[in-house]
Amino acid sequence: MLLNSILTLLALHVAGLHAQTAVTSAPVATDNNATVLQQQPIDKPAGLPNVEWDILRIDPSARENLCQRQIAYCANNCGGPNQAPKNFCNATTMAWGCGCAHKVADFAPFLWPVVQAECSGKAQDCQMICNKDIVNPSTCAATCNAYYQCDTDKAPPSYLQTENPTDLPSYNGPKQEISTSSNENGSGGASGLQSSEATRISKHVCLMAVGLVVTIATM
Ligand SMILES: *[C@@H]1O[C@H](CO)[C@@H](O)[C@H](O)[C@H]1NC(C)=O
Ligand SMILES: *[C@@H]1O[C@H](CO)[C@@H](O)[C@H](O)[C@H]1NC(C)=O
Numbered sequence: 100m101l102l103n104s105i106l107t108l109l110a111l112h113v114a115g116l117h118a119q120t121a122v123t124s125a126p127v128a129t130d131n132n133a134t135v136l137q138q139q140p141i142d143k144p145a146g147l148p149n150v151e152w153d154i155l156r157i158d159p160s161a162r163e164n165l166c167q168r169q170i171a172y173c174a175n176n177c178g179g180p181n182q183a184p185k186n187f188c189n190a191t192t193m194a195w196g197c198g199c200a201h202k203v204a205d206f207a208p209f210l211w212p213v214v215q216a217e218c219s220g221k222a223q224d225c226q227m228i229c230n231k232d233i234v235n236p237s238t239c240a241a242t243c244n245a246y247y248q249c250d251t252d253k254a255p256p257s258y259l260q261t262e263n264p265t266d267l268p269s270y271n272g273p274k275q276e277i278s279t280s281s282n283e284n285g286s287g288g289a290s291g292l293q294s295s296e297a298t299r300i301s302k303h304v305c306l307m308a309v310g311l312v313v314t315i316a317t318m
């Protein structure tokens with residue numbers, strides 16, 4: 100009798116756990132259309148100056164203009180404004196997003212107006228730093244040219260794309276939480292998911308233990 104109710108309880112909790120896992124992983128799969136592809140990260144050449152310029156240095160009216168071009172670019176890629184259920188560009192933060200109704204936005208990632216502007220601003224800042232390099236300005240300039248190959252498929256990735264207009268983007272490289280331990284393998288997201296899964300499972304184990312105690316106490 101006791102064993103029976105414990106087994107039932109266990110079965111219920113395990114079933115609940117499985118159901119929850121299925122529900123929480125579903126939205127990720129249907130969200131595919133909502134993201135524009137990203138450039139692959141590339142190694143920084145040795146001696147590349149530390150560029151701290153970010154896109155918010157562009158003055159507000161130019162950012163508004165840039166955002167309008169970005170939104171038009173998304174609408175164009177999706178096949179018209181009505182075909183772009185997700186299409187924003189926040190001129191305050193320069194966070195942007197584009198998701199088409201019936202396709203994945205597929206214009207080259209390095210050609211989006213905001214991405215181009217960010218790359219060219221950083222490239223110019225890199226050159227300005229090199230101009231002050233008294234030892235070897237031309238080598239310095241060459242490393243800038245090697246890294247900031249803006250408007251080409253070798254351009255460094257931009258991290259201004261976000262899920263929502265109010266999300267804060269990342270202005271200088273990937274967000275910290277992604278780049279902590281397993282960055283070089285590009286599996287930061289996956290291991291993050293695994294650890295949150297693990298916490299959830301351990302919470303369930305806790306719940307089961309409480310359930311057991313309650314069951315035994317009420318027998
Ligand atoms: C995503 O695109 C596919 C076609 O590739 C379309 O059938 C589907 O409805 C789109 N999903 C969303 C959420 O817009
Ligand atoms: C832009 O982002 C900021 C910061 O999250 C937010 O306060 C503001 O409401 C956003 N603007 C729009 C139009 O979404």
Ligand SMILES: *[C@@H]1O[C@H](CO)[C@@H](O)[C@H](O)[C@H]1NC(C)=O
Nearest residue numbers: 280281282283284285286287
């Ligand atoms: C990434 O991980 C795989 C297996 O986990 C391993 O074989 C590979 O060498 C790793 N790559 C790097 C660049 O660390």
